[in-house]
Amino acid sequence: MSNAVAAMRQNYLFLLFFVTFLRKIYAWDKPCLTRQANTSYVCVCSATYCDEVTREKPKLGTFYTYTTTQDGLRFEKSFNLLTQYVDDSSEAAYGDCNILEVDPYTRYQTIEGFGGAVTDSAGINWKSLKDLRLRKNLVESYFGRSGIGYNMIRVPVGGCDFSTRPYAYNELPVNDAKLGNFSLAFEDYEFKIPLIQEAMKTSLEPIHLVASTWSPPLWMKDPSEISGLNRLREQFYQTYADYHLKFIQKYAEKDIPIWAVTTTNEPLSGIMSLGHNNGLGWTTKGMGKWIANNLGPTLRKSPFNVKILVGDDMRFTVPLWFNTVLDDTPEALDFIDGIAVHFYYDDTNPPSLLNEPLQKYPGKFVIYTEACNGIQTTPPVLLGSWERAIKYLKNIIEDLNYNVVGWIDWNMCLNSEGGPNYISNFVDSPIIVFPERGEFIKQPMFYALGHISKFFTRGSQRIEINRQKCCNVDNVAVVTPDDTIVVVLYNGDNKHIEISIKLGDGIAAVVLPPNSIVTVELPNFV
Numbered sequence: 445m446s447n448a449v450a451a452m453r454q455n456y457l458f459l460l461f462f463v464t465f466l467r468k469i470y471a472w473d474k475p476c477l478t479r480q481a482n483t484s485y486v487c488v489c490s491a492t493y494c495d496e497v498t499r500e501k502p503k504l505g506t507f508y509t510y511t512t513t514q515d516g517l518r519f520e521k522s523f524n525l526l527t528q529y530v531d532d533s534s535e536a537a538y539g540d541c542n543i544l545e546v547d548p549y550t551r552y553q554t555i556e557g558f559g560g561a562v563t564d565s566a567g568i569n570w571k572s573l574k575d576l577r578l579r580k581n582l583v584e585s586y587f588g589r590s591g592i593g594y595n596m597i598r599v600p601v602g603g604c605d606f607s608t609r610p611y612a613y614n615e616l617p618v619n620d621a622k623l624g625n626f627s628l629a630f631e632d633y634e635f636k637i638p639l640i641q642e643a644m645k646t647s648l649e650p651i652h653l654v655a656s657t658w659s660p661p662l663w664m665k666d667p668s669e670i671s672g673l674n675r676l677r678e679q680f681y682q683t684y685a686d687y688h689l690k691f692i693q694k695y696a697e698k699d700i701p702i703w704a705v706t707t708t709n710e711p712l713s714g715i716m717s718l719g720h721n722n723g724l725g726w727t728t729k730g731m732g733k734w735i736a737n738n739l740g741p742t743l744r745k746s747p748f749n750v751k752i753l754v755g756d757d758m759r760f761t762v763p764l765w766f767n768t769v770l771d772d773t774p775e776a777l778d779f780i781d782g783i784a785v786h787f788y789y790d791d792t793n794p795p796s797l798l799n800e801p802l803q804k805y806p807g808k809f810v811i812y813t814e815a816c817n818g819i820q821t822t823p824p825v826l827l828g829s830w831e832r833a834i835k836y837l838k839n840i841i842e843d844l845n846y847n848v849v850g851w852i853d854w855n856m857c858l859n860s861e862g863g864p865n866y867i868s869n870f871v872d873s874p875i876i877v878f879p880e881r882g883e884f885i886k887q888p889m890f891y892a893l894g895h896i897s898k899f900f901t902r903g904s905q906r907i908e909i910n911r912q913k914c915c916n917v918d919n920v921a922v923v924t925p926d927d928t929i930v931v932v933l934y935n936g937d938n939k940h941i942e943i944s945i946k947l948g949d950g951i952a953a954v955v956l957p958p959n960s961i962v963t964v965e966l967p968n969f970v
């Protein structure tokens with residue numbers, strides 16, 4: 445060790461002592477009230493207590509880490525000092541994994557945001573919490589400064605399976621091509637709009653809403669069934685476009701701007717008759733024509749600035765709902781802004797599929813619009829599952845490393861059964877409500893998502909990480925609009941792993957506990 449480095453270390457030690465002292469005086473964060481469950485812990489929130497974490501902006505020469513572990517830490521914040529990189533080629537100086545080098549000059553996609561879905565069920569569960577402070581804690585947990593920084597919401601246009609009944613707007617009179625009787629539903633006024641408005645009041649950034657139709661009214665469809673094989677009747681192509689515009693208008697009247705619409709939720713189900721979910725099937729030719737002749741022109745001529753996202757279906761359908769639709773109808777390209785993807789079956793479909801549209805059409809973007817765990821499993825809700833958290837985390841890291849710009853989770857909160865769902869398609873959620881006990885719990889999934897969503901703010905750009913020298917630690921990095929570097933790391937091993945993040949000639953030395961997620965934030969000084 446040179447004298448200069450030794451002197452630096454001494455100063456750092458003093459500073460470290462001083463800062464630790466300061467942190468004891470100011471209690472910045474509220475720790476998770478843990479309750480052991482399954483393979484990890486849940487955090488319990490009541491009307492009077494809910495865990496909080498504040499993001500600190502690191503000053504030059506310092507960095508922060510936030511650590512979540514299987515054995516109970518949640519966003520454990522730690523203040524640290526950068527050290528000087530020493531090129532003494534003794535690899536041991538930088539721990540077993542050596543160095544992960546970030547390169548803020550090599551930049552990729554710009555981050556749009558993260559969020560969850562306000563389904564009828566999410567709204568019903570949120571409202572089932574009778575104490576208004578408890579409702580506030582839930583919204584703050586997702587959208588607030590002390591929460592995980594959500595800035596996106598997906599909202600169903602009409603009902604979906606996470607409703608207590610199948611419904612669409614303007615169901616009567618039938619064959620009403622002009623939609624003369626279009627109005628929002630009880631569920632919009634009672635559940636979805638109040639939750640969205642509360643989120644908008646709480647969020648640090650404008651919330652970008654993605655609206656998706658599951659099924660239009662039955663009279664638009666052939667056959668007139670809520671689920672199963674069906675198509676839009678051709679005489680109602682324009683009506684179905686107007687149906688979207690009317691929804692956008694009605695939400696605008698409530699001061700809720702819609703940022704994007706998808707071109708129907710999971711259209712493959714309506715081609716292959718998968719499940720009993722509300723749906724509408726499309727052929728690629730029909731979809732292209734509808735976008736080019738109806739939906740595209742209708743939205744572009746409207747006073748609303750709304751993006752159009754195709755797909756809204758599994759990863760393996762990306763080439764179908766984008767490339768094939770465009771092969772059939774190239775004119776649709778003018779109206780398509782991006783491709784929406786759902787996370788199911790990603791294990792068996794390579795992430796390279798996500799890049800197919802981007803290679804041919806670099807101006808378009810890919811965004812995840814739905815994900816959940818617990819589909820058709822017993823039980824659907826698994827309190828405290830660490831594995832489900834990691835499934836989310838690994839998927840988000842992979843998607844971001846394949847240029848995805850955002851990731852929207854499914855129901856923002858469910859009850860302990862995983863519903864309500866009128867066809868009993870119960871699933872898990874990062875927040876589960878227990879109205880009878882006056883509390884809700886945050887699952888490990890909540891923190892896995894939060895390790896990214898809280899820090900990868902809108903406008904962040906993914907940057908290159910030199911992964912050559914690093915062992916088996918999943919990682920992704922961005923530079924934020926505040927000009928900080930954020931690196932998210934996942935250690936799936938049962939042992940500690942030492943990582944040295946190198947930025948220019950600075951080193952952020954980080955120890956990853958066994959089975960942990962660590963977010964590292966340091967100032968960008970190169």
Ligand SMILES: *[C@@H]1O[C@H](CO)[C@@H](O)[C@H](O)[C@H]1NC(C)=O
Nearest residue numbers: 481482483484822823826829
């Ligand atoms: C976690 O839940 C799963 C599913 O119910 C169960 O098989 C497993 O044994 C549980 N693990 C622990 C440690 O409780």
Ligand SMILES: *[C@@H]1O[C@H](CO)[C@@H](O)[C@H](O)[C@H]1NC(C)=O
Nearest residue numbers: 614615616617618625626627
């Ligand atoms: C208009 O819709 C409402 C439900 O929103 C329904 O009760 C009513 O019968 C409809 N009107 C006509 C003329 O079909």
